[in-house]
Amino acid sequence: MGHEGNRTVTLAQIQEHLDANKVTRIKLGVFDADGVLRGKYISMDKFRSAAEGGLGFCDVIFGWDLHDVLYENVDVTVTGWHTGYPDCHARIDLSTFRLIPWEPGTAFFLMDLYDAQGAPYAIAPRQVLQRVVQYAEAKAIRPFFAAEYEFWMFQETPNTVREKGYRNLKTLTPGMFGYSVLRASQNAPLVLDIIDLLGAFNIALEGFHTETGPGVYEAAIFVDHAVQAADKAALFKTAVKEIAARHNVLPTFMAKWNSELPGSSGHLHQSLWSHWPSENLFHDEKTGMSATMRHYIAGLLHNMQEFQVLYCPTVNSYKRTVPGTWAPVNATWGVDSRTCAIRAIPGSAKSTRVETRLTGADINPYLAMAASLAAGLDGIERRLELPAPAANAYAAKDAPPLARNLREATERFRASATARRWFGDAFVDHYAATREWEMRLAEKAVTDWELARYLEIL
Numbered sequence: 013m014g015h016e017g018n019r020t021v022t023l024a025q026i027q028e029h030l031d032a033n034k035v036t037r038i039k040l041g042v043f044d045a046d047g048v049l050r051g052k053y054i055s056m057d058k059f060r061s062a063a064e065g066g067l068g069f070c071d072v073i074f075g076w077d078l079h080d081v082l083y084e085n086v087d088v089t090v091t092g093w094h095t096g097y098p099d100c101h102a103r104i105d106l107s108t109f110r111l112i113p114w115e116p117g118t119a120f121f122l123m124d125l126y127d128a129q130g131a132p133y134a135i136a137p138r139q140v141l142q143r144v145v146q147y148a149e150a151k152a153i154r155p156f157f158a159a160e161y162e163f164w165m166f167q168e169t170p171n172t173v174r175e176k177g178y179r180n181l182k183t184l185t186p187g188m189f190g191y192s193v194l195r196a197s198q199n200a201p202l203v204l205d206i207i208d209l210l211g212a213f214n215i216a217l218e219g220f221h222t223e224t225g226p227g228v229y230e231a232a233i234f235v236d237h238a239v240q241a242a243d244k245a246a247l248f249k250t251a252v253k254e255i256a257a258r259h260n261v262l263p264t265f266m267a268k269w270n271s272e273l274p275g276s277s278g279h280l281h282q283s284l285w286s287h288w289p290s291e292n293l294f295h296d297e298k299t300g301m302s303a304t305m306r307h308y309i310a311g312l313l314h315n316m317q318e319f320q321v322l323y324c325p326t327v328n329s330y331k332r333t334v335p336g337t338w339a340p341v342n343a344t345w346g347v348d349s350r351t352c353a354i355r356a357i358p359g360s361a362k363s364t365r366v367e368t369r370l371t372g373a374d375i376n377p378y379l380a381m382a383a384s385l386a387a388g389l390d391g392i393e394r395r396l397e398l399p400a401p402a403a404n405a406y407a408a409k410d411a412p413p414l415a416r417n418l419r420e421a422t423e424r425f426r427a428s429a430t431a432r433r434w435f436g437d438a439f440v441d442h443y444a445a446t447r448e449w450e451m452r453l454a455e456k457a458v459t460d461w462e463l464a465r466y467l468e469i470l
Contacts, residue, residue, distance in 0.1 A: 021106045023063050029109065029119075030056075036117040040104065042125060043137050044073045045446050046325070047376030049250045053118075063106065068099030069125065074135055074442070077449060085452070086445045090135060090438070100125040100133055108243060113212040114255055120213075122243060134438035137378035138242070144382045144434060145238050148389060153293070154285040157381050158218070158235035159245035161373045162276040163252070164269060165202075165227045168262045179460070184227030184261060192222040202259045206231075209255050215244045225273050235281065238381055245278075245377035267324075267372035268331035275332030275339055276373035280384055281357075283365040284308065292361050300358030309345050309366055310398040311391015312354050312384065313412075316343040316370065318428035320414055321421040321447055322383035323370045327454040330417050332372050335406050340370050342411035344402040351405040353414070370414070379443075386434035418454075422447040 029035075038059040041051030050073045054062065061067075075091040076082050083092070091097060108122040124142075125133035132139040148155050165184040166173070173181060184202075185195045196203050207220055219232040231252075233244050249265055256263050268275040284293040284304065294305035316323075324330060333339045340353035347356050355367040366388070371380050390396075402408040415421035425431055426444040 021109070023060075023106060026063070026106050026109055027060075029111075033111055033119070034117060035111070035119045037119075039112065039115075039118055039120045040069075040102075040123055041120065042069060042073060042102070042123050043246050043376065043378060045135070045137065045376065045443060046078055047137065047246055047249070047378070048078065049246070059104075062102075063104050066101050066103045066126075069102040069123065070097055071095075071100045071125075071133075072097040077446070077453075083446065083449050085449055086442055090442050100127065101130070102126075110214050110247075111212070113209050114258065134436055135442045137376050137382075138239070140435055140439055141242055141378040141382040141385075142239055143436075144386045144389070148238075148284070148385065151389075152287050153389075154287060154290075155238040155385050156235050156283050156285060157238050157241035157245075157384075158233055158281040159241065159248070159377055160219075160230060160232040160277075160279050160281070161245075161248065161265065162223050162228060162230045162274075162278075163249075163263050163265050163373055164225065164276065165229065165256060165261050165263045167260065169257075169260060170262065173262065185222075186226050188224050188226070190222055190224040195222050196220075202256065202261060203229075205255055205259070206252060210248070210251055213247070213251055215248055215251060223274070228274070228276070235283075238385060242377045242381050245381075265373040267326065267329045267374045271331070275337060277332075277339065277369065278371045278373040278375045278377075278380070280368040280371055280377075280380060281365050282368070282381075282384055282388070284388075292364055294366065295358075295361045295364040297361075300364070301356060304392060305356070305364070305366065306398045307392045307395055308388035309354055309356060309391070310396035311388045311394070312366070312368065313343045313345060313391075313399070314396050315383075315387035315390060315430055316353060317412060317414065318424050318431055319383040319387055320370070321418070321425040321444075322379045323368070323375065324372065324415075324418070324421060325376060325379070325447065326374050327418050327450055329372050329374055330415070330421075333370070333414060339372075340405055340414065342405055342408060342413050344405040344408050344411045345398070346401045346403060346405065349401070349403055349405065352402055353405070356401070382435070390430060390434070418447055419451045422451070 038054050041049045044050055071091045102123040102125050104121045104123050110120045112118045112120050125136045127133055167182045189195050216234045217231055218234045223230045252263050294302055296302040333341055335341055344352040345354035346352040353370045355369055357365050368384050422444050432440050
């Protein structure tokens with residue numbers, strides 16, 4: 013049994029959909045710490061038994077990195093050789109049912125994981141967000157989010173990028189041409205497939221257009237309740253890659269793939285609503301921004317330095333957050349200012365919202381949304397006061413500076429009492445260790461820049 017909003021979804025109802033659509037196979041998935049979808053196909057018979065009693069799923073997905081290299085530094089209380097990498101107990105969330113339109117006869121479901129005691133798996137990103145949302149719901153607050161991504165596309169395949177050593181890649185289109193009707197039309201088979209197939213996969217887009225740069229697009233996903241919004245934002249990346257592959261195109265969601273070109277954002281729009289009557293708690297008819305909205309933004313700013321690693325999770329993230337690049341460098345807010353880390357958007361009772369602009373396209377959406385929501389709720393609970401807004405954040409010399417690299421951000425996160433309160437010790441320690449692992453690998457790497465800089469001259 014699953015829950016879609018406040019509506020219970022039963023196995024009998026799902027079976028009707030499966031029969032009506034002649035589904036012959038099921039794909040199941042779980043997102044790891046980096047937001048990468050890990051999963052497998054199962055038979056219809058296996059699905060029916062798993063939907064009722066659950067199934068095992070190997071916890072190694074939290075014991076290795078992006079390239080399946082086992083962590084050597086994670087907390088021994090989680091997983092490792094000492095545990096033998098056992099199965100977690102996985103439960104299928106029936107409310108996440110989707111037909112995969114580019115794989116006829118295939119349905120997809122997300123799973124949640126549980127430990128040996130039956131408790132939600134403390135380090136699973138989807139369940140980290142669920143815990144923060146449950147806290148909000150207990151306070152009669154309904155959080156809503158919408159993600160928008162910038163991502164680049166190349167006329168390449170997984171094989172060709174490796175053969176080229178990830179250099180001299182051919183972008184989908186040439187030149188700088190933002191909001192280009194021409195470029196989108198020239199690639200209409202791909203563009204329309206992305207829009208239409210995502211819609212059929214229950215990830216409807218509110219907007220889709222080219223951004224400034226060769227082969228770069230921006231997609232805005234429709235707003236939804238926080239957990240469902242994170243599901244859509246996380247599935248969007250894999251879905252776009254699968255759809256694009258059928259056109260021999262390879263997308264990237266790196267924060268900064270080329271030092272000479274703009275970075276890729278992953279902005280998060282958010283608002284809080286009451287249960288009944290359903291009202292936007294951020295809106296105020298007289299002032300435009302309610303006291304709740306002001307406290308929420310204050311919480312985002314107050315906790316930004318300690319939560320930054322959840323917004324900027326990779327070594328590469330910090331190549332994007334530099335002055336003059338449309339990406340923030342300090343903990344600032346402004347009314348409709350795109351230089352700030354937080355953009356307040358006062359408007360109608362429906363549209364008033366907050367945008368977190370620090371986040372890049374490389375986020376794990378579950379963790380970035382959990383961080384935004386927890387920070388904002390912390391501000392509301394503590395009634396934090398909002399500092400003066402900034403029109404141009406790059407000129408705000410007194411604003412708290414953000415971390416300039418992954419190590420600094422990770423150290424702040426590991427030491428944060430607020431992070432431990434909202435996300436739990438097990439998650440904070442494990443996630444911090446995974447980021448330290450990324451830094452360890454980066455520090456050993458000899459880059460192209462170093463070779464060009466030093467090899468001949470020194």
